[in-house]
Amino acid sequence: TITPREREEIINRHVNITVVRPVDYGLIFRVAAVLVGLIGVAFYMNIRLTKVNAALRESERSKSVLLANLPGMAYRCRYDRQWTLEFVSGGCLALTGYHSEDLLGNRLVAYNDIIAPEDRERVWERWQQAAAAQQPALLEYRIMTAGGEEKWVYERGIVVDSGDDDTPRIEGLIIDITERK
Numbered sequence: 001t002i003t004p005r006e007r008e009e010i011i012n013r014h015v016n017i018t019v020v021r022p023v024d025y026g027l028i029f030r031v032a033a034v035l036v037g038l039i040g041v042a043f044y045m046n047i048r049l050t051k052v053n054a055a056l057r058e059s060e061r062s063k064s065v066l067l068a069n070l071p072g073m074a075y076r077c078r079y080d081r082q083w084t085l086e087f088v089s090g091g092c093l094a095l096t097g098y099h100s101e102d103l104l105g106n107r108l109v110a111y112n113d114i115i116a117p118e119d120r121e122r123v124w125e126r127w128q129q130a131a132a133a134q135q136p137a138l139l140e141y142r143i144m145t146a147g148g149e150e151k152w153v154y155e156r157g158i159v160v161d162s163g164d165d166d167t168p169r170i171e172g173l174i175i176d177i178t179e180r181k
Helices: 005-015 024-069 092-098 120-133
Strands: 071-077 083-090 137-144 151-160 168-177
Touching: 071 092, 092 168, 120 137, 120 151
Parallel strands: none
Antiparallel strands: 071 083, 071 168, 137 151, 151 168
């Protein structure tokens, strides 16, 4: 009375059939080789990045020491009529009587306001000539310090591309030459 299907089910419940598939060691070795290669590349990149970071730290340190010991102020400003400063070195206080933060972004005073009124137009024209010729500008003019003292300064800078917008920038150095004058 047992059907062939029921008979097969009974036999399958009592007889274990195990299918053994061979292990593909070639695949395991290929995966392991790829992982070892990736780990090696990551290790190499980590060593290289460590060296680059060390060189960058040394470069930043030496620039910081250089800027701190300049006999004037290094700057980066927009090439606009107000000379909107984006970076000013620590020598700004000794030269102008203003803290760097006061001049950045024209926060307290614009650099154009420090230039003696009689010299402003001449300074602007000289920068236009230098920009048109793509040459450094060399200028001597007067500034008025925060304390009202008049100082003669020598400025050397160059117009550079900004990279982030259409406004060119000027990077340069301004040194007090009052004693020489």
